[in-house]
Amino acid sequence: MREYIDGASAIVRGALDAGCTFFAGYPITPASGILMHMMRELPRAGGVAIQGEDEIASIGMCIGASLAGARSMTATSGPGISLYSENIGLAVMGEVPLVIVDVQRLGPATGGATTVGQGDVQFVRWGTSGGYPIIALAPTDAADAYRLTVRAFELADRFRCPVFVLTDKDVAMTPVTVDPDDLRAIPPGPRSVETHGDPYRYHPPGEIHPLHEFGRGAPVRFTGSTHDEQAFITKDRSTIRSLNTHLIAKIEDHLHEIELVDTDPDPGARTLIVSYGVVAGAARVATQAIRRTGRNCSSVVVRSLWPVPEAVLAKALVGVDRVVVAELNPGLYRREIERVAQHCDVVGVNRIDGHLIDPKDIMEAAW
Amino acid sequence: MVTTTITTLGTYRNDRPYPFCPGCGHGQILDRLNDALIELGRRPDEVVIVSDIGCSGLSDQYFDTSAFHGLHGRSITYATGIKLANPDLTVIVIMGDGGTGIGGTHLLSAARRNVGITVLVMNNMNFGMTGGQHSTTTIEGAVTSTTPGGNLEHPLDICATVGVNGAAFVYRGTSFDDDLASTIADAIRTPGFALLDVWDLCTAYFVRSNAFSRRAIAETMEAHGFETGLLRRSTVSGYEAAYRQAADSTGEQRAPRRIPTSFTHDLAGRCSLLLAGSAGAKVNSAARLIGEGAIRSGLWVSQTSDYPVTVKTGHSLAQVTMTPDPAPILPIPAPDALVLLSHDGMRQVGLTLPALRPSARVFTTPEFARIETDARVEVIDLERAGSRVPKASVALAVGAAAVDRLGVYPVDALREAVQAGRFADKNLEAIEAGLAANG
Numbered sequence: 001m002r003e004y005i006d007g008a009s010a011i012v013r014g015a016l017d018a019g020c021t022f023f024a025g026y027p028i029t030p031a032s033g034i035l036m037h038m039m040r041e042l043p044r045a046g047g048v049a050i051q052g053e054d055e056i057a058s059i060g061m062c063i064g065a066s067l068a069g070a071r072s073m074t075a076t077s078g079p080g081i082s083l084y085s086e087n088i089g090l091a092v093m094g095e096v097p098l099v100i101v102d103v104q105r106l107g108p109a110t111g112g113a114t115t116v117g118q119g120d121v122q123f124v125r126w127g128t129s130g131g132y133p134i135i136a137l138a139p140t141d142a143a144d145a146y147r148l149t150v151r152a153f154e155l156a157d158r159f160r161c162p163v164f165v166l167t168d169k170d171v172a173m174t175p176v177t178v179d180p181d182d183l184r185a186i187p188p189g190p191r192s193v194e195t196h197g198d199p200y201r202y203h204p205p206g207e208i209h210p211l212h213e214f215g216r217g218a219p220v221r222f223t224g225s226t227h228d229e230q231a232f233i234t235k236d237r238s239t240i241r242s243l244n245t246h247l248i249a250k251i252e253d254h255l256h257e258i259e260l261v262d263t264d265p266d267p268g269a270r271t272l273i274v275s276y277g278v279v280a281g282a283a284r285v286a287t288q289a290i291r292r293t294g295r296n297c298s299s300v301v302v303r304s305l306w307p308v309p310e311a312v313l314a315k316a317l318v319g320v321d322r323v324v325v326a327e328l329n330p331g332l333y334r335r336e337i338e339r340v341a342q343h344c345d346v347v348g349v350n351r352i353d354g355h356l357i358d359p360k361d362i363m364e365a366a367w
Numbered sequence: 368m369v370t371t372t373i374t375t376l377g378t379y380r381n382d383r384p385y386p387f388c389p390g391c392g393h394g395q396i397l398d399r400l401n402d403a404l405i406e407l408g409r410r411p412d413e414v415v416i417v418s419d420i421g422c423s424g425l426s427d428q429y430f431d432t433s434a435f436h437g438l439h440g441r442s443i444t445y446a447t448g449i450k451l452a453n454p455d456l457t458v459i460v461i462m463g464d465g466g467t468g469i470g471g472t473h474l475l476s477a478a479r480r481n482v483g484i485t486v487l488v489m490n491n492m493n494f495g496m497t498g499g500q501h502s503t504t505t506i507e508g509a510v511t512s513t514t515p516g517g518n519l520e521h522p523l524d525i526c527a528t529v530g531v532n533g534a535a536f537v538y539r540g541t542s543f544d545d546d547l548a549s550t551i552a553d554a555i556r557t558p559g560f561a562l563l564d565v566w567d568l569c570t571a572y573f574v575r576s577n578a579f580s581r582r583a584i585a586e587t588m589e590a591h592g593f594e595t596g597l598l599r600r601s602t603v604s605g606y607e608a609a610y611r612q613a614a615d616s617t618g619e620q621r622a623p624r625r626i627p628t629s630f631t632h633d634l635a636g637r638c639s640l641l642l643a644g645s646a647g648a649k650v651n652s653a654a655r656l657i658g659e660g661a662i663r664s665g666l667w668v669s670q671t672s673d674y675p676v677t678v679k680t681g682h683s684l685a686q687v688t689m690t691p692d693p694a695p696i697l698p699i700p701a702p703d704a705l706v707l708l709s710h711d712g713m714r715q716v717g718l719t720l721p722a723l724r725p726s727a728r729v730f731t732t733p734e735f736a737r738i739e740t741d742a743r744v745e746v747i748d749l750e751r752a753g754s755r756v757p758k759a760s761v762a763l764a765v766g767a768a769a770v771d772r773l774g775v776y777p778v779d780a781l782r783e784a785v786q787a788g789r790f791a792d793k794n795l796e797a798i799e800a801g802l803a804a805n806g
Contacts, residue, residue, distance in 0.1 A: 001625040002662050022452050041621065043614030048451045053476035057444040064448025067435060068456060086438050141695060170696050175655065176669040177662050180625060214433045214449065215413045215456050223436040232428055281695020356698040
């Protein structure tokens, strides 16, 4: 048996299998498929899906719903992420589990609504004030979009932060053949919650405590302001320092739990091809083609873009002196690879014209 | 299972003193809210006070209820999400007049949806926390820190705005009203959207700059024709209840559509078929069926499409790429076969035609028999089928002929794909017409 579905449907399936019970979104190409599927399917699964009056309302409703006990998701494209910006910060500060799907299209601004791009890779990381970390996963195809959506919900509950599923127009909107076995996941159990005590705990920083939800016996306070552990606004320096340190440490101290990298090492290879998202397809084809010519070549496909999986990358870089980073933007993630691969010659294969990268271009750069 | 015994409180206030300026009305309004909560006696954990930003945004910190303090102007969006996710919660938004400006669209939408939340606006006609700037409700002529020559803008009539847009409960009054507590309680009891526009004095700025007073509030309301008191009341159920009622009738969850692979194929490498026709002529639907036929034959398919944003006019292109093994999404290859269906399609493939390899094949209607290309042009004359093929069936008919002539997979697999889908009879007729044209 096979299925014939696009990434948008796969993401919705993943969300439902992960126990998503709330969705809010605003129409935007190429993410509208997720909104429309959710509006139809989520009420049938006992949840609530709503089309917000704009993107700001949509993410706002999701944040509220999360605190009221729902597993929440929203979906948009780059222009919508712009409007999400302030609320992304609220979810970071208020430690709200939230899944945000960004179906990237070609930017900037309105850009190309039906044109593929990967230009939001830094934007989702730095898209709100303060510079505090988020998590971002990048699926390579429809089946991976399913898997990583499920994983995004797990990570959102575990780390109490916004988790991005950073996909693109071609993955979301291209119907492809999928093996049904690749659309199965172990559903996450119920979100662990606490019903008593302080709603925030960040001593010591980095230790993550369960979420407190409204209406479970004891009043729960939530705030996006700099707060003490009871969620009252504070100006106490040491409290502020602990809180903000915690927001960083809770992710950076647990990198190994988040890292998702498909490594395809070739012993003796001095060239490493790095890719993510839809470009992984071309990168894998190029890697195989290079090997068929008798040359060695390794490949890594980064599926957890943020935080940068530095340890895995460092391991993949041993013995390598040339790194090819293929992406559909001016070289945005290459900056991260350059940081980790300082001893290497790092070259980019980039397209910013709305067309996918040809494996031949990656092969040429790997020469 | 943990059982929690809840007793309602004698007060919903905690012991923190209010931070408001002497003479500011906010504390009075919050005391009346507390009285209302005592009257209602709801579980404090199930009462969520959603505060906006500004002096009013401090409010949640003085109550022993649940609380949500978010971003400026967005309090109504959080409240909506909370109420939709858990309708058992009592959700009260406290916002200032500033929030009604920056969050105006949320105010309107919440009223239109009639979502069952209560919005308490503490309206002191300026931004008290940031230095007395004018807001959407500042009256004309008023002097503020950003209208030194007097305000030129008309003040927003909050009550009329939400009132004509679906709000269930609308009240305008002042912090001095004797019955404010019971009115707030009535608002909270209302199943739908309730709003109270409660005017009060900002002694730090607005009173000072405009010699404003309790009496001036009444005079201003009258001068502007702003009606006071209970302006609207209905008991219609809120959006959250209506949603669940409507959701009950939307049917079962759709089961994943599984496609059996009961046929075999003869494809060694990749084969890509491009259908080029007109929007509205079922080009994409035909491509999808051809793709599904391939899947039924054990092939792996991806399907890309291109059409104008106004979907019912101009061209429609759909490309089905088939491979014997799973393949990633790659740049769309030059097609091995082109199904050319109309002038709209012809205009779009202008660049594709010269790129076609001599081994490629073009399947088209007699109209395009003379196109210039290195590829082999094969004319499918549907009139040979005897009966006239409807316009909406041409794409599938010529497509079926192409599948048959290419011999990539058996036409029976396409027939089966069609039989499993909608409009099976019409689509089967289309296939047979295409095959009849092949002779």
